[in-house]
Amino acid sequence: MTRDQELADHLTAARGGDTEAFGELVKATYTETYTLAFRLMGNADDASDVVQETYIRAFKALGRFRGDSRFTTWLYRITANCASTHLGRRKRLRHALLDEDTQIVDEAWEHDPEFTVDNGQLHGRLVEALQRLPRAMRAVVVLRDVYDLTHEDIARELGISVTAAKVRLHRARRRLREIIGGDEADRRWGGRRAV
Amino acid sequence: MGVVRCEDAAPAVASLADGLEPARPAQAAHVGSCLRCQAEVLRDRRMSRALADLRDEVLQPDPELLGTVLDAVDEFVERRAALRARLAYLLGGAAATAGTIAVMLVRRGRGEALAS
Numbered sequence: 001m002t003r004d005q006e007l008a009d010h011l012t013a014a015r016g017g018d019t020e021a022f023g024e025l026v027k028a029t030y031t032e033t034y035t036l037a038f039r040l041m042g043n044a045d046d047a048s049d050v051v052q053e054t055y056i057r058a059f060k061a062l063g064r065f066r067g068d069s070r071f072t073t074w075l076y077r078i079t080a081n082c083a084s085t086h087l088g089r090r091k092r093l094r095h096a097l098l099d100e101d102t103q104i105v106d107e108a109w110e111h112d113p114e115f116t117v118d119n120g121q122l123h124g125r126l127v128e129a130l131q132r133l134p135r136a137m138r139a140v141v142v143l144r145d146v147y148d149l150t151h152e153d154i155a156r157e158l159g160i161s162v163t164a165a166k167v168r169l170h171r172a173r174r175r176l177r178e179i180i181g182g183d184e185a186d187r188r189w190g191g192r193r194a195v
Numbered sequence: 196m197g198v199v200r201c202e203d204a205a206p207a208v209a210s211l212a213d214g215l216e217p218a219r220p221a222q223a224a225h226v227g228s229c230l231r232c233q234a235e236v237l238r239d240r241r242m243s244r245a246l247a248d249l250r251d252e253v254l255q256p257d258p259e260l261l262g263t264v265l266d267a268v269d270e271f272v273e274r275r276a277a278l279r280a281r282l283a284y285l286l287g288g289a290a291a292t293a294g295t296i297a298v299m300l301v302r303r304g305r306g307e308a309l310a311s
Contacts, residue, residue: 019272023265030264034256048260052267059268126245144213145246151213163218166206170235173212173242 003028007071015062022062026055029072033079039142040083042131053082076147080139080157087135129179137172144169199225204232212239 001009007028013021033054037047057078065074130138139158143149144165149157155165199221207222217223226232 019268022268026264026268027261030261031253031256034260035252035254038254044257048257048263051256051260052264055264055268056271059271122245123248126249141246145243146249148250163206166209170205170209170239173239174235176242177238
């Protein structure tokens with residue numbers, strides 16, 4: 001039985017009120033959900049809170065899951081929404097979150113003697129660069145490029161317009177290039193991947 | 196229609212990098228005639244592909260997270276069941292009260308009818 005079939009079976013049982021089946025869904029997906037939450041929130045504590053909230057919301061909304069997307073995609077959308085709510089709540093409390101246009105200047109990158117990245121290091125650089133993005137930008141680029149959500153879904157879950165989502169996406173990709181090292185990254189990726 | 200500048204074409208650049216048709220024809224036309232924006236589309240596409248490689252990476256959470264989540268779901272289920280039971284009790288009580296009042300009104304109506 002494939003993973004998707006297993007998830008579908010658990011899902012059917014869970015929608016019928018079987019909480020143990022829902023527990024199986026949690027067990028099968030929580031590390032992926034945590035990974036997304038961590039990428040959106042940037043730290044383990046907030047990510048754990050978001051994961052918990054995500055599964056409560058998913059349980060409440062099981063009856064509304066129509067099955068027109070994969071269960072994991074549906075879960076990612078809920079995770080994105082929870083992360084957005086979580087960040088909004090914290091923003092109201094602290095009034096100090098980075099604005100999406102805040103310039104991120106990390107001098108450590110510029111002065112790093114190993115700034116010229118090896119392809120093997122690219123993955124690590126990319127992960128670090130993502131964490132340095134303003135959260136609003138990071139959410140859009142992670143949901144689109146890593147988790148393959150549509151522009152429309154991203155806009156809906158983050159509570160922004162589709163146009164705003166696209167603008168943020170382009171800015172986020174450009175900012176990532178700037179963080180990693182623009183021309184150097186272009187040269188390496190250009191050589192590695194056909195466009 | 197005003198002149199579209201490179202900075203206004205960001206939505207079209209993002210769409211084209213993702214292989215989608217831009218929503219605004221004027222922006223699409225700008226990108227079609229602007230080498231700078233076309234280069235941005237290619238760079239965006241490369242970045243997007245590089246990021247897609249992160250899809251298979253899974254981070255390991257605190258070992259206690261699973262238990263915490265399952266407990267939270269159980270707690271929610273119990274709270275909801277208790278709430279529903281209480282609601283049913285209240286509705287039942289309200290229905291019984293309404294029934295009693297209805298019976299009293301009917302009896303009273305009959306009494307008044309007999310007296311007259």
